[in-house]
Amino acid sequence: MNKSAWKRAGVALTAVVVVSGVAGCQDGGDAKGAAPAAPEVQNHGDVTQVIQAAYEKTSAAxxxxxxxxxTMEGLGAESGTIEMTGVQGWAPAVMDITMKSSMLSAGKPGxxxxxxxxxxxxxxxxxxxAKQAAEMDGKRWMKLDMRDAADASGDKALQKQMTGGLDNMNQDPAQQLALLLDSPDLRHIGPEKINGMMTQHYKGTLTFEQMLKANESSKVLSKEDHDKLIANVKQAGxxxxxxxxxxxxxxxxxxxDVGMTMAKGTMQMRADYTDYGTKAAVQAPPAKDTVDLFEMMKDFGKNSDEG
Structure with a gap:
């Protein structure tokens, strides 16, 4: 497989991991009319009640x-804009999306x-x-099975971390709302019209430590590795x-909307959801049309050793 294909796969995985770690909003669909009756600025108790109710509704959807x-800026080769549209389910965790980005072309015209x-x-x-499929015996789908890779490692802690990490790629968006309740400065901004609907606007800040605490795959980290990760993130700004x-x-x-500012650049993400309760009829591509990424990596390793 050529270099541009590897880069496209890397961009895709990076985007999904980042988005799933911070996405957690839903759209009211056909909701119309005025914003809910509310004081000009809600107190903390009112805010907590609204977010808690949103969590319950989102979870049930x-x-x-x-x-x-x-959008990522100031991050060198990782800078650029990525757009994703499709369907996401979180009970069970499924996803079928199309990602658009000039980053996928790996600098190749056309x-x-x-x-x-x-x-x-x-x-x-x-x-x-299709072009890449011609180089892979007609198989256009690349398969990434974290369970197989984890089992092959023989390391139970690594198995739990890797499979938990894939679950977090499509993390229950309701859990993001639950996490937002822990924001020490969560506050009500006021009414605002979004996508033709009247809404109430809220704002808060979450620390990296809070996000890490909510991540199941991080719970297998030793205290030393956990502290090292925190230190590295702080060093990144x-x-x-x-x-x-x-x-x-x-x-x-x-x-x-979620924004992250680091020493070398920024990342901004906006997520809008529609059609609550839509049927997430996600199907895997036929096995005859797929090539296993980890099996391919094993073959590369064998060829490298033989060389």
Whole structure:
């Protein structure tokens, strides 16, 4: 497989991991009318009640259509804009999205600028395109099965971390709302119209430590590794996640914006969801059309040793 294909796969995985770690908003769909009756600025108790209710509704919805935009600046080769649209489910965790970004073309004129990605049963599938399929015996889907890689390692702690990490790629968005309740400065900004709907606007900041605490895969880290990770993040200049949330009169979040500022650059993500409760009928591509990434890596390792 050529270098540009590896880069496209890397961009795709990076985008999904980042988005799933911070995404957690839903759109009110057909909700119309005025914003819910509320004081000009809600007190902390009112805010907590609204976010708690949004958490319960989002959790019960189980799936929605999603539209996300992520912009990275000042991060060298990782800088650029990524757009993702499709369907996401979180009970069970599934995803079928199309990602568009000039980053996928790997600097090649005329290269593909979009990729379809499917996640199902802890396996990620990435459509590498017809041109790449010609170099892989007609198999255009790259398969990434974290369970197989974890089992091959023989390390139980690593197995738990790797499979938990894939779950977090499609983390229950309701859990993001629950996490926002822990923000020490969560506050109500006021009414605002978003996507044609009247909403109430909220804002808060989460520390990296709070996000890490909520991440299941981080719980297998030793204290030494945990402290080292915190130190490295602080060295990178990441202090926390600035989060903004808009909630419709129906009690569903309509939008979430998340911003991260680091010493070398910034990342901004906006997520809008529609069609709560939509059927997430996600299907894996046929096995005959897939190539296993880890099996391919094993072959590369054997060829390298023989060389």
């Amino acid at each position: 189980k799936a929605a259509k999603v539209r996300m935009t992520m 290269g593909p600028e979009q990729m379809r990605m499917i996640m199902l049963d802890q396996v990620m599938y990435m459509d590498m395109g 990441l202090k926390g996640y600035d989060t903004e949330l808009w909630v419709t009169e129906d009690g569903y979040p309509a939008r979430m």
